[in-house]
Amino acid sequence: ETGVTQTPRHLVMGMTNKKSLKCEQHLGHNAMYWYKQSAKKPLELMFVYSLEERVENNSVPSRFSPECPNSSHLFLHLHTLQPEDSALYLCASSQDRGGPYNEQFFGPGTRLTVL
């Protein structure tokens, strides 16, 4: 247990569906992250929130929409996805965003399949 939970663990959706991924951290951290992990590729940073404010959006398509209602919760809203969006979506948190030693704690991920 890393102190970061994600639901659902698995999700299958059609291209016209709307769904949301949820992440919750119980560590009292101030920064939260969404990553996309595809097979044999580096982790791709999608969004970063620090103190509930979005600080980075790494050119992610608008069909992915994040929401951070408080420092413990992070959502990723999905709509009209494409099959190439199928991947493992990881949430992570860290004490703060900046600083050299900033260990990130990861959730178990949501395995997303887009049909």
Add this chain to the structure above:
Amino acid sequence: GQNIDQPTEMTATEGAIVQINCTYQTSGFNGLFWYQQHAGEAPTFLSYNVLDGLEEKGRFSSFLSRSKGYSYLLLKELQMKDSASYLCATVDSNYQLIWGAGTKLIIKP
């Protein structure tokens, strides 16, 4: 550009020693992380190096050479449970993590 290279896959024998290398080229450097990720699970922290040299932690050690842009993770007395992917990540000048694609380590009896 920023680039992290590590082998895609390695195989080793139970009880042996294996070294997983990571080379990097990043804009600025504020440290290097190693994470372990078992299939279907979250990546978990193994080590962090910011100064040159070897950091030992039980069966696992991590080495860094900043002048060479090089790190390795050394695993001793390999156990079957060490079968996992090992992710190398550097911290750039903006304190952003730059990730390698990971090395899948297969341990054989």
